[in-house]
Amino acid sequence: MSRRKLRVGVLFGGKSSEHDVSLVSARSVMAAIDKTRYEVVPVGIERDGHWLRGGDPMAQLTAGEYASPLPAAQLAQDAAPPRVDFAFLAGETAVQLVNGASSPMAPQVDIIFPVLHGPMGEDGTVQGLLDLVNIPYVGCGVLASALxxxxxxxxxxxxxxxxxQVPYVGLLRRRWEAEPDAVLAELEAQLPYPMFVKPANMGSSVGISKAHNRLELAAGLHEAARYDRKLVVEQGVxxxxxxxxxxxxxxxxxxxxxxxxxxxxxxxxxxxxxxxxxxxxxxxxxxxxxxxxxxxxxxxxxxxxxxxxxxxxxxxxxxxxxxxxxxxxxxxxxxxxxxxxxxxxxxxxxxxxxxxxxxxxxxxxxxxxxxxxxxxxx
Structure with a gap:
């Protein structure tokens, strides 16, 4: 009797400005997973946080601009993947995806590959959810992901x-917005130009700028503050x-x-x-x-x-x-x-x-x- 393939739930998309980057990464991962050993279960997360399960979530998130490597029979489960309000229901040895009414949405998944970049995916939030329902997942745990x-x-x-590390200064968006002149003066007193300005919680260089003078420094802080309440300013080298x-x-x-x-x-x-x-x-x-x-x-x-x-x-x-x-x-x-x-x-x-x-x-x-x-x- 042949052993059932492990079902790998591949998560992609998410509530992050790195949503599109996640889709590109997930396409490659799903195409390269060894189909003789693993069954791929694609799970998309929309920008508003709703989860998509069944059919071809990748096609839905990319407006159909995607050639899925998955079997036609699997894609035919649902023409349009349903939106899921709560995603996981723990079982004895695996996890099932469920909707808000707790109706099972087979198949179960045995392990999760969270191909998610940025906040609400790479920051320990999803990792904590997976720990709660006791399912294996690829990558760092809650602590390392959050740090x-x-x-x-x-x-x-x-x-x-x-x-x-290079010298740096951290500050809060609230202080920058309340005391911009004082913040600029303090930064200039502590760090020479050029400086790099970054949102503390973001990746893929989103919201990062290089400042050569006070005007650019102010613009950089304004841009970084669009993405996070915590800002980082580093000495350029x-x-x-x-x-x-x-x-x-x-x-x-x-x-x-x-x-x-x-x-x-x-x-x-x-x-x-x-x-x-x-x-x-x-x-x-x-x-x-x-x-x-x-x-x-x-x-x-x-x-x-x-x-x-x-x-x-x-x-x-x-x-x-x-x-x-x-x-x-x-x-x-x-x-x-x-x-x-x-x-x-x-x-x-x-x-x-x-x-x-x-x-x-x-x-x-x-x-x-x-x-x-x-x-x-x-």
Missing amino acids: GMDKLVCKAAFAAQRLP DGREIELSVLGNDDDVLVSLPGEVVPGNEFYDYAAKYLLDNSQLLIPAPLTPALTQEAQALARAAYLALDGAGLARVDLLLDRGSERLFINEINTMPGFTSISMYPKLWEASGLAYGALIERLLELALARHADRQRNVTTR
Whole structure:
């Protein structure tokens, strides 16, 4: 008797400005999952937070501009995927998707791959939901996801481990709006130009700007404040952008070869990442063996500082003058198309895209099994 395939629920979309980036990543993941071992169950999340299950949620979220790799019979379950008000109902060994009336919407899912970027998906919110219903999922847990999303809290965690970072200042949107002149004067007293201005909780370079003077600094703070109540202002450095991929659970982790992003724009902003074809990815990065080893050690230390699990991409800055490395940030669910930096670095390190997805699913199941060892009674 043949064993039933594991059903992998792939989550995509979400309530985030990175909604569209998530769709692109999820397309690649669903196409590459080994269909001889796994059954893909696509689950889309609309921008307003409603969940779509059945039929082809990806086609609905992309207005049909998508060629699904899923079997026709599976897509025919529903012509238009229903909107789901509450998504998960725990079972003994799996989870069922349900609607507001709690009517089951088969099939069950055995493991979740949350291909969600940004707030309300990559920040621990979905991870907490999955922990509550006790289902395995790919990637970092609640703590690491939340820390990785909040740049200010993440910087504090890195500082506690004495990891090198560029000087920075954190502030609240409320104070910026109440005392703009005082905020600008304080920032100029603490940091030299140029400065980078960022929303604390956002990814894909959304809301990030580079300020060369007070006028640009004010504009940057105004733009970042559109996305978050917490803002980060960092001292700019004449640096090279070095990225590394991390894979593993607990302290049993592997770090890829480093890659380098050579942005087509003044810095690697949203347009340079997703809209323009004017940036270069150098894999491996042209670094000395000593710098390569140092970069890998920093990436591993950053991952462990947050109690990472499954995967993350660690972004570093290499100062051109001093050749000092600084941790820029960590991304706990990096872009996951076949041409994204995270899988490309693993490919260069000897792990192909399909095998990488397989390994991530294995790591998720292993971490979940380890959690089941925790007693919940006295």
